[in-house]
Amino acid sequence: MNENYTPKNIDVDLKAAEVRIEWQDGEKSVLPFELLREQCPCAVCGEERKKAAEEPLFIRPMGKAELLADRPAELVGQYALQFFWIDGHNAGIYPFDYLRQLDK
């Protein structure tokens, strides 16, 4: 794992609906909730993304891109973040290097 892809600081901004991460190498990522939800790395969402890409008429049942106010996110070990969406979805574990490459 790339050492630089370790957050120095993580900010979950419920008002702006974005997660801001400052990385060890000084780079900063701004990740809107919308993008995080869309790119949820869990198996179910992965399947849906795949289906949506393959079948033009498949409409992906996207959940609400809103995080629980009292428990928006938690660290998973030293390598990932887990988000707690307001509709109960929380199966996605977002490794830091995944988050890092999402902001492009």
Ligand SMILES: [Zn+2]
């Ligand atoms: Zn998911």
